[in-house]
Amino acid sequence: MRTKGSAKSGGRVVLVRVSLLLIAVSLAAALAAGCGQYNSEVGSSVVGQQLEGVLRDTVLQIQQSRTRIVGDEMKSTTSLLYAGEQNGMQADILMRFPDQKTYVDSILSYDSAVVVLHTYGLVDSANVTDWTPWQANVLRIDEPYDSSEIDYDYPFVSEMIGVAGIGTPAPDDSIEFPIDTVTLHRWEVDSLRNGILLRVDEGTATFLKRFYTFTVKSDSLVPLLKFRASVIDGGELHPDSLIEMRPTYTTYLANDVTLPVSDNRLYLTNGYQRQMLFKADFSSLSPRTASINSAQLFLKVDTASVYAFGDPGLFTAYQVTTEWDEYPDSLGLLYWPSVAQVIGEGAAQVTMDITDLARELEKHPTENKGLAIRQTNAGNTMGRAVFYDITVPDTTLRPYVRVLYTDYSE
């Protein structure tokens, strides 16, 4: 016979077991079906047009454009050195060397010294017609300077100490030129720490050469200062020793001021920097109804231009954040990482994806001060690309922005 207490206890057990079983069955049923939502077109007949945003395609004309000359700037990360002159673009090489005492305790006498450069090809060699060898003046720089301020026109305090026959037409040779003993003795004070400049006189060179920089790891390719000297190192005399020094810094200085100011063209140049500025009106796209899927800047290249040469390199679109004429030398540019484009040689058209930037300009029309096409790594290459401007009579050649957007207006 069951007691009252055991009956209650049995009832609780049954209740709890039944409840938990039902919960488990319910959860299993819910989970077995996988999800709580439909995932197909079912329901579209109820909502009709509400389901759809309407895809639209529109062309925005460029209202303003300009070539912005930045000029020669410090090239902190250049991967090659350039020297010579080609199609009006000039380049000189600057090299600095360490204090001699970082290698030896003291130098008793110098016998001879040379600088060695290793060639890494030529620029746009297919279009070079005159392969006459050229020379560069070797200038010893005698006073310190701020590296961030130097450019092609910087007034170095220097003295010519010789010439360097580096302008050979070979694409892979190694070239030596001497350093005079006066300079080597001056080195004990500071002169080679200020560097030497290989300057090519205007009009003397007909092509540009490329050389390896001091960042190359290979000893057989890196520029070197080689000299023979009698030295004391570690308290011992080492007569007639060969010492090879790597530069502490190398760069090149560029000049290019020969382009026409107004010829219905826009120019992108690298080495000596020219950027392009564009301003398109996004106000026809309402930020309340238009959600941009794609915005592309189309640029037509003047492939026949006599000013186009070399490899302009990798460019990207920046948002211009200041008025173009307010501070022309320090134009505010905001980087948009989503955009980058190689301007290849011979390309007839360049398309840049500026979707993210276009969304920003659509959203904040008062902040639309345009966009700039500029180098991602100034100085890594030397070259020019020539584009048709908005003033060119043939309207099909003008730059424009094409936008694909979803229209959510109802």
Next chain:
Amino acid sequence: MKMRTTTLAIVLLLTGALAASASSPFATLGAGVMVDPLSVRSAALGGVDILTADSVYLSTMNPAGWNSSGRTRFLMASNVRISSSQDVLSGKDGASDLQFPTVALAMPIYRTLGIGFAYKTVTDYSFLIRRTSTVTDLLPEDTLASYHLTETFSGVGGLSAFSSNFGVRLGNSLAMGVALDYVFGKLDRIWQMTFDTGGFTESGKTIRNQLSGIAVRFGAQYSGTPLMAAATVQLPASISVHRSLEIVGGDSLGISAGSLEMPLSLSVGAAWTSGRKRTYGQGSFAAWGSTAQDVIGVSDTYLNAWLANAGFELLPSRSPLEPWYQKWTYRAGGHFGKEYVSAGSDPVKTFGLALGVGIPVRTHMGMLDLALTMDWRGDTAANGVGVRERVTGIRLGFSSTESWFVRRGK
């Protein structure tokens, strides 16, 4: 005993909270699909609810039933929904989910005065409609290309209510009550367009609606023998809507706009008891009118809604000598009616059948209820709504009386 009840309640609450909202293509209309915040007993009676309050059960619709019954009454319900929809345009789809439509607690205050609180789901606003298509010759120019894109239209949210109920019994058979419902929730409509082809960015629009407001209901219940009768009136209420708009890549705008105008709603019902057999009937009408309301950022046509419910209950034998199955309560019911919104110009009709059983849980002086419901909404007629939804519900509920709060006074 209390601990086990509480633990069971927590488990049910957690399982309900983890579950997704119920997905329905009809949730795209108006403020979503109206959810029956019913006890499982009421669900098994075809939706008859305003007559069902007694010493064990609570009615979530009729506050008169919240008068003091001497002990604390506790109610909770869960519902596993397995739904499938047939769309004349796009085939079939299905989903399942677990709902937790209501939990309620009523307690005696003084003599016949009772008070109680309930949390209940008012509408479900959950849907996802996905469409894929191919578009040709969009971008870039001069290129005939195909782009695969996917459009989705989804809804997230729903309305809930926290209800404060006051009931008093006048004499032995008549009870009156009033309820204040704080209605709140979000109704977010989200459009998205994504491209499977590279080069295009996702677009989209989201309209977010936050709703809140107070609604008032009155109720009366006559619990005689053999006749029972009840009626409720819900006064018109204005539920304020704060809306914001977000365009992907565009604006994010806060807009204070509009309201959901809840209409005057009436429900009347009666039941007749003959021996162990009780038959129920209930009718409801909500005077939405026949107007277009822009409640959630799009215009929907709201219509007068009505619902007719009928149920039958075989009450348990009170004889201790009867076998266990005679001490269970057996239920059946059905309903048909018209929803408060239309699909286009077509009214959405609804129809349902139900079966259920109530199992006494003597340790809690309560009932464990099970119900199986089948509901149909819409139609696939050529000139009709275009979508028919069938929802199978497996419902589990628990109603108990506890000694947490007991009557004071006579």
